[in-house]
Amino acid sequence: MEFRLTAPLIALVGPTAVGKTALAVALAHRLDGEIISADSRQVYRRMEIGTAKPSAAERAAAPHHLIDLCEPDEAFSLARYQDLALASIAEVVARGRVPLLVGGTGQYLAAVLEGWQIPRVAPQPALRAELQAEAERDGGARLYERLAEVDPMAALQIGPTNVRRIIRALEVYLVTGEPISTQQTRQPLPYQIRTIWLTRPREELYARADARVEAMIAAGLVEEVKTLVAAGYGWHLPAMSSLGYIQFKPYLEGETALQSCIERLKYDTHSFIRRQGAWFRRLPQLEQWAPGHPEWVG
Known part of the structure; x- marks a missing residue:
């Protein structure tokens, strides 16, 4: 593998369980990367296994950044992630090392690699609660209609x-008076991007x-979830409603057997894997590596 020496940025992306971490550590050693x-x-502390x-x-074998940044009940926005990621990339480059952007969260990857200019509108708890209540009362379709009226482009994309x-897009519009779609411009990054999309046959990946x-x-995943619930972290939180955690709610509330929750987690993971590709294929300077690729080691 050959990389030009002037500020490369390597993105290693792929679906859940494809093998990103092992390859990332191997490449970090090979390329003097972080x-x-x-x-x-x-980004959430206390959530290790899930x-x-x-x-x-x-983590000892290669420097890792942007892990364990906040508590499970702390708001963490896309804009905050982008700011931290760009700062980390710049710091790694300044040290003369190669930044390796590694993960499977497509929106995070796109925001960084495509240079999104994200509206800096702070969360508005009261407004969000009002919009959420409206969605629960009248249905999400009605809220979507509201968005389509004021920002058809965002509605189409979301x-x-x-x-x-939908709530976030309406929040930005109601606070600023401008559609979120007109505020989400692009700014090219000053790096030589190379995006490597790791793939495997679907059945193997499942x-x-x-x-x-x-x-x-x-x-000990079940114990980890129990500990979080006992600490007061509610299922409504984005952290607790995510894959690997929310699936155990029926078991912990005595509504179903543990094995049913485990099977649900497997099923939901398969569904998540199918959706991830929609984000990856849009990323810049993209190439795919499948098992057997000579550079895929680790």
């Missing part, structure tokens, strides 16, 4: 089922994901 996480759940954070040995993003779920259960 790993910058692009995972929306690994988020598949790199192990202590992996779709009618993502209530959280099998790997299922095996990882079983390993998480053996490692």
